[in-house]
Amino acid sequence: MTAPSKVHLFKTGTLECDQTWLLLKPGATIADRSNTRKEAVWTTCPTHAVLIEHPDGRILWDTGVPQDWETRWVPTGLQEFFPVQEGATYLHDSLAALEMTPDDIDVLMLSYLHFDHAANAKLFDNGKTRIIVNANEHEGALGIDGHWDSVRRLESAEKLRRIAEETNAEVIFGHDPEQAAKLPFAPDGYFG
Template identity: 25%
Template sequence: MEKLQVGRATLTWLKGGVNFLDGGAMFGVVPKALWGKKYPHNEKNQIELRTDPILLQVDGKNLLIESGIGKDKFTDKQIRNFGVREESFLEETLAELDLTVDDIDALLMTHLHFDHASGLTKKIAEEVYEPVFKNATIYTTAIEWNEMRNPNIRSVNTYWESNWQPVEEQVETFAEEIEIVKGLKMVYTGGHSDGHAIIIFEEADDCFIHMADLMPTHAHQNKLWALAYDDYPVTSVHEKESWMDYGYKRRAWYTFYHDAYYRAIKFNQNGEKVDELERVRYEYE
């Protein structure tokens, strides 16, 4: 498991699953001739996307950024359509750190699409689910939580009842921003989903920014490259422009949940890569 130290915060990437999605959908209107040079694809033009939660340990707290893709949550049709190749090994990777799901104090959910939120619950019987992280507070924006429970015709296939009903008593929402511990904030952006948020940690000269699905992979660094999955792509572009400029000036680390090749990248004020943390690939991959 890869680790990154940013100030007093320790980040460890867990193993939360993998799926393969259409590269054209992940890069929107960007031609394949351009995105194909930035991110590898297979013969079906699909790209590999991790769903790996980040264990964030700070001030004696065990926090998770996102929850992974979960286990036993998909039908055969969904496995095929969503390109699921591997389900979550979150509990196993926590065990390697001498932790269990009961040791998690909070989950920082940037949004609640199935590939981020399916790890929040587990199946215990047919159509019966229970929380995975029974001692944790689940943070998300009020807008996102409302849409999760009342999806529209476009979002109904990504906001699943099985992912929210069992945990509704654990959820704490916020409007514009919330400070989880000193220097660690969740900030509402919208864009990818109506209630999308990013995560920022700052301590003196140290900083990391988790852009979530505003910049799901390193290949999405270009401010204009928005996803076809984005509900509000113009908002995504403006928010990404703002937070990339901010992070460049701070020489911040940018962390990834979906990237199959990099866990984090640091850029200078000109947007040039000055440091990186690569993902270690397993022998069987």
């Protein structure tokens, strides 16, 4: 008999940012031309990774924000728009809580190459971990012609919401502080 699989949620830093950037509620968070003086609403933006422990290996989905964000992001100015809350739990903290390091991960899957999802990917360039990213995402990240299709993104999110409703599944949306407050993060809990 094989050991059961476990799915762990890892905290990987909590950003603070203008709520408009999140686009969680199109039409509700973006000002239209009749509200050009609408003030920005700042909110928390939790980031997380997902570890799947399977009898055939360990798969990590995303890596969150880097602990050295204040210095690493200086060339881009991102540290001014997306500061990480003090006392944050980062990826290495979450791995360590389960007595793991990046060398214990067999496969790293990156949902997409934004700074809050893939910033720690270099930790897994260890000759052991297989790193997987969508070919179009990789090409877009390396070339000027890369583009962001926000309509397809919103359609995808709505499709996931519909499937969750029809199947009574719980969908974990990346940057929802209310949902994150209710989730069982490692090492205290897991799905199995």
